[in-house]
Amino acid sequence: AFSQGVSAKGELVLKGVAKGVEGKDVIVVLRTNKNGMSRGTEGGVFSKKIVSLPDTVFFSAAGYQTVFRVIKSPADLLRPMTIRLSEVSIQLEDFSVNTGYQRIKPNETNGSVSVLSESALNERQGTNILSRIIGQSSGLLLSTGKTNANPQNQTGITIRGLGTINGPLDPLIILDGYIYEGDINNINPNDVANVSILKDASAASIWGARAGNGVIVITTKKGRLNEKMQLSFSANLLLQDKPDLYSLSQMTSSDYAEAERKLFASGYFNDQITRTPYRALTPAVEVLLAVRSGKITAVEGERQLDVLKNTDGRKSYADNFYSVPLTQTYALNIKGGGQNYSYLLSGAYDRSKDANSALSDKVNLRLANDFKPLKGLTIGLNAYLTSSSLFSGKPTYGTIGSGTRSPVYQDYGDEGHLVSIDRIYRSVYTDTAGNGRLLDWKFYPTENYKHNIQKTSRNEIFGSTSIKYQLFDFLSAEAGFQYQKQQLNTSLNSDPESFEARNLINSFSQLNRTTGVVRYIVPLGGILRNSYTDSRSLTGRFQLNLNKLIGSHSFSAIAGTEMESKSIDDILANISKAPVAVRPLRQRRLPDRHHGRPGRVGQGGPGAARAHRVAAARPLLARAYGQPALRGPGPACWRRRASRAS
Structure with a gap:
């Protein structure tokens, strides 16, 4: 049915037919090292022109194992080939749930659990593990902007909705069997092997009261025994669209200005205008007040209001403060093992710029080793290092306004057109306060963020060691020790040109109206808050750990004890960066010479510090006979807390 492997033009041609199980015709794909690739046709027939020899031809098809043939010379093409393919037999991995203390099968717990594999995590991109698990499990919700103000809420996620009004909402995070006290954003998602999510009350029976909002158990990758060294590298570049502010549902500029006109006519702003006349008002209210005071005519007032009604603040904001977000991620992984050891070394570098030009850098290094010096004895060593930094960018939409209001008609200026906004005080007040001898008191939104920069640095060490010995085929003993350390350093540098520094200096400056000399209670210069x-x-x-199989019945149990100690030290400092000296700003209540009321300088003093020490011990007791795991009292029953100030 086939001609020889030479065409009428004298070209070498590989021809043949591919067969599957029981002689079924299979459409195959041919890939070669030197001669490109081609696809077979119906009936399993394939034909491929050969230009360069020798070469290796690979035959592949969906659901079949790939086979290859080596073609050394034209003689190998004289007869048509018959390729027989075998079906792929896939052994499904045993499905298990990691509770942090042990791995159990789904039928051994009555709780609601979800398990996300490595392949599922890789289907989404992101520099942190939270961005990869959101949307992959029912009940796991992103609640940014919807949670309460509890300072313990750090992740912005909830499991099965809000479980408290004012209490913490974050689920408990478990990393490689231990409670993770650091920032979950520090965990490199490329190091994660799988994630188990415990969703209901069964989580509290395992981890105690802290698990009342659910538990996220993260298991990282490890090397395997007798595994050849594997090296993998990945690089990703993620570009996103600028935020579409026009998708926001909000009042039009005309409606907003008219609403303020009605409020003004009904006396809504009278109390502020009378009692605190220096407090900032929106541009529309300023125009209405000027008309009522007789400073401008009604015709001029309507003209100025028409200008505001035809101004869309969203365009001005998008042009001045938003740009295209860019994320770069790089990851390197080396793993392998011998007969008695396994190893894994990984590193990652992430760099991103968000829509407001905030810059972040993160470096992760991880080392995981397992040793088997004796039969039944396993020693594990793990170390995880993270260093990250975040620099603030431009202000987000809706955060800049006049006083407590952010009018939608606000104009933020453009290139070559610098606009000032009455941020805290009215311009009619700041232009005359101090007889013109104070610092410039205006707020320039397109310039201020350049002089008011916040830097957040995080450094973290997470290390653990474990020793496991198999006493009998059904009983093993395990001892482990874990150490965590997190350092968080936040600095807000307001240089002398920033509104924050100028406002603080002006607010407490004292003017001698006889001599015209200004006494600066807060020294001239910038302000550094650490x-x-x-x-x-x-x-x-x-x-x-006990795992015993008797006939058709399986018995498993764990018993043990765990001790935990935590300490937290906080330091808050305010520093005045004067041109000739750097000095601490002590917390003091001083008279505000301009407003006739006392004010406070500094927050917590030059070196306010506090320390918290927590110690806890708890027994572990769990049984599993196809039933959920049971535990003794949770951490809340055993915790003793002490605090001191220094």
Whole structure:
């Protein structure tokens, strides 16, 4: 049915037919090292022109194992080939749930759980693990902007909705069997092997009261015994669209101005105008007040209001403060193992610029080793290092306004057109306060962010070691120790040109109206606000694991004890960066010479510090006979807390 492997033009041609199970015709794809690729046709027939020899031809088809043939010379093409393909047999991995203390099968717990595999996590992109698990499990919701103001809410996610009004909403995070006290954004998603999500009350029976909002158990990757060294590298570049402010549902500029006109006519602003006449008013209210005071005519007032009604603040904001977000991620992974050891070394670097030009950098380094010096004995060593920094960018939409209001008609200026906004005080007040001898008191939105920069640095160490010995085929003993340390340093640098520094200096400056000399209670210069948090956690654990199969019945149990110690130190400092000196700003209540009321300088003093120490011990007791795991009292029953100020 086939001619020889030479065409009428003298070209070499590989011809043949591909067969599957029981002689079924299979459409195959041919790939070669030197001669490109081609696809077969109906009936399993394939034909491929060969230009360069020798070469290796690979035959592949969906659902079949790939086979290859080596063609050394034209003689190998004289006869048509018959390729027989075998079906692929896939062994499904045993499905198990990691509770942090043990791995159990789904039928051994009555709780609601979800398990996300590595392949599922890789289907989404992002520099942190939260961005990869959101939307992949029912009940796991992103609640940014919807949670309460509890400072313990750090992740912005909830499991099965809000469980409290004012209390913490974050689920408990478990990393490689231990409670993770750091920032979950520091965990490199490329290091994660799988994630188990415990959603209901069964989580509290395992981890105690802290698990009342659910538990997210993260298991990282490891090397395997007798595995050849594998090296993998990935690089990703993610570009996103600028935020579409026009998608926001909001009042038109005309409706907003008319609404303020009605409020003004009904006396809504009279109390502020009378009692605190220096407080900022929106541009429309300023125009209406000027008309009522007789400073401008009604015709001129309507003209100015028409200008505001025809101004759309969204365009001005998008042009001045938004840009295209860019994210770069790089990851390197080396793993392997021998007969008695396994290893994994990984590193990652992430750099991103968000829509408001805020810059972030993060570096992750991880080392995981397992050793088997004796039969039944396994020693594990793990270390995880993270260093990240975040620089503030431009202000987000809706955060700049006049006083407590952000009018939609606000004009923020454009290139070559610098606009000032009455941020805190009215311009009619700041233009005359101090007889013109004070610093410029105007707020320039397109310039101020350049002089008011916040830097947040995080450094973290997460290390653990474990020793596991198989006493009998059904009983093993395990001891582990874990150490965590997180350092958070936040600095807000308001240089002398920033509104924050100028406002603070002007507010407490004292003018001698006889001599015209200004006494600066707050020294001229910039303001540096520093906060430093150092937290440490130590956990020790001893555990016995029993897994016994008797006939058709399986018995499993764990028993042991765990001890935990935590400490947190906070330091808050305010520093005046005068041109000739750097000095601390002590917290003091001083008279505000311009408003006739006392004010406060500094927050917490030059070096206000506080320390918290927490120690806890708890027993572990769990049984599983196709039933949910049971535990002894949770951490809340055993915790003793002490605090001191220094």
